[in-house]
Amino acid sequence: MVSLGGIARKIFGSSNDRRIKATRSRVEAINALESEMQGLSDEALKARTDEFRQQLADGASVDDLLVPAFATVREAAKRVLGLRPFDVQLVGGMVLHGGNIAEMRTGEGKTLVATLPVYLNALEGKGVHVVTVNDYLARRDSEWMGRVYKFLGLTTGVIVHGMTDDQRRAAYAADVTYATNNELGFDYLRDNMKYERAQMVQRGHNYAIVDEVDSILVDEARTPLIISGPLEDRSEMYNTVDAFILKLEPADYEIDEKQRTATFTEEGTEKLENLLREAGHLKGESLYDVENVAIVHHVNNALKAHRLFQRDKDYIVRNGEIVIIDEFTGRMMPGRRYSEGLHQALEAKEHVQIQPENQTLASVTFQNYFRMYKKLAGMTGTASTEAEEFGNIYGLEVTEVPTNLPVIRQDEDDEVYRTVEEKYRAIVREIREANSKGQPTLVGTTSIEKSEQLAERLRKDGFHDFEVLNARHHEREAAIVAQAGKPGAITIATNMAGRGTDIQLGGNADMRIAEELGDMPAGPEREAKEKAIREDVARLKEKALAAGGLYVLATERHESRRIDNQLRGRSGRQGDPGRSKFFLSLQDDLMRIFGSERMDGMLQKLGLKEDEAIIHPWINKALEKAQKKVEARNFDIRKNLLKFDDVQNDQRKVVFEQRLELMDGENLSETIAEMREGVIEELVTKHIPENAYSEQWDAVGLKEGVRQFLNLDLPIEDWVKEEGIAEEDIRERITERANATAAERAERFGPEVMAYVERSVILQTLDHLWREHLVNLDHLRSVVGFRGYAQRDPLQEYKGEGFELFQAMLGNLRQAVTAQLMRVELVREAAEAPPPEAPTTFGQHIDATTGEDDFGDVAVAVMQDSRVVAPEERDPQRPETWGKVGRNEACPCGSGKKYKHCHGAFA
Structure with missing residues (x-):
């Protein structure tokens, strides 16, 4: 029996057929312009770019220009590359221009197809990003297709690994920019660690076409990009635990290949506890006592390394390093590392040098990065099987573009x-x-x-x-x-x-x-x-x-x-x-x-x-x-990852937008004053409860809080004893004294120095607290799953507690910024120190690449360890030559103070 849907498809065609049919009239209109285009000289064809830009300036939309612009690119491609886009390639270009996915078979010329919507959308002058899966393709396509754009008067840039910020900025400023998904994501994260607008490299997220869209937005979407910095060395512990795993037998653990999990049986746990006790690594009686959390992490990673990860399949050993193999492309991923200590466990297993672990500094998933674009499109040979995911997560519709010639394979x-x-x-x-x-x-x-x-x-x-x-x-x-x-x-x-x-x-x-x-x-x-x-x-x-x-x-x-x-x-x-x-x-x-x-x-x-x-x-x-x-x-897995990351993403957007506002703000004194008043409000509310008698007020605690956060020694105990004094009076007196002290300080330093100091303090404090917040969210994420056993939804728990942590972070920000700015000596010393640029401590951690989580699902970008520079090699006038400076070392600038009291005052 034929279903109603089947009958409808026979009469009207499938939804895909109807979408293809809808493009036919525009394809015919483009073909009708072909003889006119052929008659134009090279100069006249190139001049059409300025004509189109003028039309856009006069109020036309890019959709209005589709037919003449596509006809122009077709003729340019014919003259420059000797390639004439087929009618089906024009259809593919229209699908991409519409902000959807064009599924085109291998060999149908997707690289050439992209030139049509790229040119059309680049006319707006807001930048178009073409996203490739590797540096080779980014370079190749930018050079190859760049000839067409250059012929038509557009500029082309390419972003590959190892470029400087200036080179990246120039590439992003071009009309068309080719880059890999990783480089785009990392540039976004790095931009949000900069301290001045001028240091940022990206100029917005207008329109992106993602090549091999299934590989990037599906396969790699399980791997958030994370920029991280090194923690202390724990290589000895990895080697110790690795030796214990070799003493276990198959009955001591259970492996689930389908879920990619490895767990210890009761016998295995008991055996491990005895081994750890003998080695002096076990605190308390049980491996699962709270003080042994780190040890549990080590033994679980070691078991995974030995039983779930195979050499020459999941990774190879090359030049004394563990190099991950991408499970989807079979390529090596040099520089990428598994996170959460798994990579170190593999290094211990293969007896190569163990590199230090890392702490998250910033992170974003590809889903949330690419959803920032005003318009997103993609192309691949295979997207239909993931059409539901593309629709649900990215709002992208998959259209199968017919082949130019029938497939007879x-x-x-x-x-x-x-x-x-x-x-x-x-x-x-x-x-x-x-x-x-x-x-x-x-x-x-x-x-x-x-x-x-x-x-x-x-x-x-x-x-x-x-x-x-x-x-x-x-x-x-x-x-x-x-x-x-x-x-x-x-x-x-x-x-x-x-x-x-x-x-x-x-x-x-x-x-x-x-x-x-x-x-x-x-x-x-x-x-x-x-x-x-x-x-x-x-x-x-x-x-x-x-x-x-x-x-x-x-x-x-x-x-x-x-x-x-x-x-x-x-x-x-x-x-x-x-x-x-x-x-x-x-x-x-x-x-x-x-x-x-x-x-x-x-x-x-x-x-x-x-x-x-x-x-x-x-x-x-x-x-x-x-x-x-x-x-x-x-x-x-990806949907779940995204639900949890959406919580962090909402907070990330707030923090990153706040940073931009702070960088753009000429005068932050209003913001600082609001923060100061917020701190005073919290102090007074905490120590003078609502509707309480004056005898119940905590005058000593309030005095200590004012001294700690406002650096003021006020006679609050005397104020409290005054007859008829109200809570509002005390708040006003503290605010008045704090504002007066801050105003005197600002006048003493001058507006320029004060503005620089305020911006530096608030940005660096925000970054420091945001990193701590990310670590807290990671810890919350790792334990919240167990709430399911108590019939509570882990995601809702994560949302609620994540919001509370975020509110606490904002409270800490107000207090920390106010406390630092009210201590004039520290601020003044740093303000007078040469030169007034972004703190170098952050620049050293920016060479980032990706790797995967110990569950095999989440990638982490590991940064190079901070450079350790010999004192004699440091130039006192150039902080960028100092490398990593210990907090208690003498400051390399030669002031005679400790680093933490001089150039490291804000770090």
């Missing part, structure tokens, strides 16, 4: 073997058969370890001419991918997500020319050689086409359907033939976790012989269901 049913050994034998047979007829083969694996095992196996079976593409060889990535379509080529690749380079049948002519001709000067000889290479590539393409196109042979199913679809999508680009097939065994992770034991018993009963495979569409459906379960669980 054959996607064959999976072959399932009983054992891994049988599966690999079948894979080698299949590779041999494809290779013998000259068919290029891309072999997909899920980890470095498996790719290298397969490579070793192929060598033993007589194969020598093949490439291995994984994190160990990422430097050659583009070159390997570019030539993977040559006839008979065999390429073993780990997770082909977001490689950004097409596999072209016959090979990539441009890459070959760049590689083989190198720096050969232009001239007849080079032209002849270029022609010969292009002819050779065309001949090889015909040969590869005759052999059936690219064969994608996958050795395992990934837990996400998208990753499988990305691998499949490498074949059959631009109407080329191709085929794909997955080879599985009941011992594969996904099969094993989702109950392959029952199936194994059933297959044995059915008499499945060795080296025989079971092939049936039902198997594919069952696997898809298992993958959907994993995807749903991962979505829940």
